Amino acid sequence: MKLKIKNTNSQKRNVLLIITDQQRYDAVGYNSKFVKTPNLDKLSKKSIVCSNAYVQSPQCQPSRASIFTGRYPTAHRVWWNSIDLPHTEKTIGHILSDDGYNTAFFGKAHFSNQDKRNIKNYGFQHDFLFSDWITLQSKKYVKIKKKMQLPKDEYYNCMGDKRWIGKLTDRDLHHEDIITNKAIDWITSSNDPKLCVVSYIGPHPPYAAPPPFSELYDKKDMEVPKTKSYAYSGHCLTDDDWRELKSQYYGMVSWIDDNVGKLLSAVKDNTIVIFMSDHGDILGDHGHFSKGLFAYDGNVKIPLMIYNNEIQPCKYDHIVQSIDVLPTLLHMLKIVRPKSLQGNILTSGFKSNSKINDYALSMIGYRDRLRMIRDDKYKYWIIGQEEKLFDLQSDPGENVNIRNGRILSQMRKKLLSALISAEDTIPIPHSHR
Numbered sequence: 001m002k003l004k005i006k007n008t009n010s011q012k013r014n015v016l017l018i019i020t021d022q023q024r025y026d027a028v029g030y031n032s033k034f035v036k037t038p039n040l041d042k043l044s045k046k047s048i049v050c051s052n053a054y055v056q057s058p059q060c061q062p063s064r065a066s067i068f069t070g071r072y073p074t075a076h077r078v079w080w081n082s083i084d085l086p087h088t089e090k091t092i093g094h095i096l097s098d099d100g101y102n103t104a105f106f107g108k109a110h111f112s113n114q115d116k117r118n119i120k121n122y123g124f125q126h127d128f129l130f131s132d133w134i135t136l137q138s139k140k141y142v143k144i145k146k147k148m149q150l151p152k153d154e155y156y157n158c159m160g161d162k163r164w165i166g167k168l169t170d171r172d173l174h175h176e177d178i179i180t181n182k183a184i185d186w187i188t189s190s191n192d193p194k195l196c197v198v199s200y201i202g203p204h205p206p207y208a209a210p211p212p213f214s215e216l217y218d219k220k221d222m223e224v225p226k227t228k229s230y231a232y233s234g235h236c237l238t239d240d241d242w243r244e245l246k247s248q249y250y251g252m253v254s255w256i257d258d259n260v261g262k263l264l265s266a267v268k269d270n271t272i273v274i275f276m277s278d279h280g281d282i283l284g285d286h287g288h289f290s291k292g293l294f295a296y297d298g299n300v301k302i303p304l305m306i307y308n309n310e311i312q313p314c315k316y317d318h319i320v321q322s323i324d325v326l327p328t329l330l331h332m333l334k335i336v337r338p339k340s341l342q343g344n345i346l347t348s349g350f351k352s353n354s355k356i357n358d359y360a361l362s363m364i365g366y367r368d369r370l371r372m373i374r375d376d377k378y379k380y381w382i383i384g385q386e387e388k389l390f391d392l393q394s395d396p397g398e399n400v401n402i403r404n405g406r407i408l409s410q411m412r413k414k415l416l417s418a419l420i421s422a423e424d425t426i427p428i429p430h431s432h433r
Contacts, residue, residue: 012100012193013333014271016263017092019067019197020256021060021108021204022291023277025053025301027253036216036254039261040275044305046313047273048350053304053320054360054374055279058291060204061085061110062364063278063322068092068111068122070326070341073363075424080365084112085122090338092326093123096195099335105129106183107175107199128182130201133175155206164237164290165244166208171255174210175201180259184266198263202252203281205290207244209251216254222246227287237289249283272332273307274325286398293364295372295381295388296398300362308332316350319357319374340426361418373415380411 029037030044031051056066057073065071065078068091073079076089085091093103104126105119112118119127154168155175171177183198208214222243237245260275267273282288285298292299304320306328323343330337331345349356362372372381379390379398389408390398 014187014193014268015096015101015195015329015333016187016267016271016273017195017197018260018263018273018275019064019107019199020253020277021199021201022279022281023203023253023256023303024280024283024298025051025303027203027250027281027283028303031303034221035250037257039257039264040303040305043260043264043273043275043307046309047275047305047307048311048313049315050304050306050320051315051317052360053276053302053322054300054362055277055302055322056362057364058279058293058295058299058362058370059364060278064110065089067276067278067322067325070323070337070343071424072323072342072361072422074419074422075340075342075426081110082113084118087118087121090340091123092195092329093197095123095326095330095335095338096333097123097125099333100193101195102126102190102192103195103197104183104186105197105199106179106186107197108201109199124197126186128179130175133178136178155201155208164205164207165241165248166206168208168210168214171210171213176256176259180262183263187263187266200256200259202256203249207246207248207252209248209255213251213255213258214248215251217247217250219243219247223284225284225287242284242289245289246283249281270309271307272329274305274329276304276322276325277302293368293370293383295362295370295379297396300360300372311347311350314350314353316346316353318349318353318355319360319376320346321357321360324357340424342422359414359418361415361422363419371415371419373411373418375411375414378407378411380408380415382415 026032027035029035029041055063057063059081061081062073062078065076065085069076069089076085078085097103103124105124106128108130109119111122154166168174179198183196187196224239224242280299280301281290282296282298285296321343324346327337327341327343328346331347344356346356359373359375364370370383377393379392381388389402389411391402
């Protein structure tokens with residue numbers, strides 16, 4: 001019997017996983033000429049660009065749980081932002097650290113409500129988290145005897161006050177720049193094999209970018225939705241609100257892109273780089289803003305690209321799920337995938353431009369349950385007794401809820417079958433890791 005030889009540390013390839021929060025699939029320059037993301041555009045030219053990538057939940061915490069475990073919410077059981085990822089779940093951090101990698105997390109983790117206390121339980125040996133940023137800036141302002149206005153009030157308190165549109169004064173004080181610099185310091189500190197996760201807060205609300213990005217997009221160029229729904233405690237945006245919101249949203253995207261450029265300049269060429277978001281932002285589609293119990297593409301479809309200098313760059317138009325990222329990465333690293341993973345390996349599909357997934361499945365909630373399935377032609381979702389069915393080929397904007405009984409019946413059955421397949425086949429452990 002031939003024994004599989006484990007890669008030595010000198011043979012291991014570094015991994016940089018970049019995650020944004022609430023970035024739409026089309027909020028990148030390589031998908032929209034309107035958006036200014038020169039660094040991501042440059043990376044896209046030498047990467048596998050997945051043009052039909054979907055998350056397993058349109059909300060932060062359950063989606064991130066799926067990305068980091070390669071498992072559906074039905075398996076890891078994180079249904080809502082207030083539910084912690086169980087310590088029995090095996091993450092990308094566990095798998096790579098078990099294989100000899102040095103692992104670090106910079107930015108917004110959102111695995112639990114006590115991330116700082118629990119981050120090492122999720123497989124990361126080093127960290128600088130959102131809470132560290134708040135603490136760092138608090139100490140600075142106490143030291144110079146100023147009021148706690150920057151950056152805590154500019155960002156942290158803005159959401160609590162329902163001020164969805166904010167104003168940032170100095171980028172050097174804010175999360176995106178600080179975690180970028182911390183990550184670069186760690187990446188360049190030694191030559192041991194590394195998994196580095198850099199997780200940005202933006203472009204999640206409050207919608208606010210610092211100069212010069214706050215003025216990068218002309219508000220007059222921002223399209224105002226024809227219909228405006230009420231959301232978030234009945235707050236309805238005015239036309240001026242919409243223009244400001246959108247200009248700041250795209251400014252945040254460009255701000256992050258600038259930091260991504262700094263990150264990319266610090267990594268070795270043979271580093272595998274993954275760029276993705278945890279979910280999208282409806283950003284005016286159907287009159288809504290931010291996110292919610294919707295499965296429109298603006299909410300569940302994300303930008304995703306994978307740079308691997310051993311694979312020919314391509315545009316991959318077949319369906320991809322966020323749970324596919326981990327098993328695909330492990331295959332590229334020649335690490336045996338755990339049996340618990342539910343995502344598919346996409347490497348062969350990238351090389352032959354062949355379909356691996358028949359559908360994408362997304363879900364949220366244990367009370368107000370949203371369930372969605374999307375195949376090559378149709379998207380069907382249900383919340384409560386409300387059903388939506390769209391022909392994505394003839395109606396990519398998802399404007400016409402079609403009433404075809406035969407197709408509706410087919411998609412209901414397809415969703416039910418997919419949900420059964422998404423159930424966890426691994427017994428729930430009786431003890432924590």
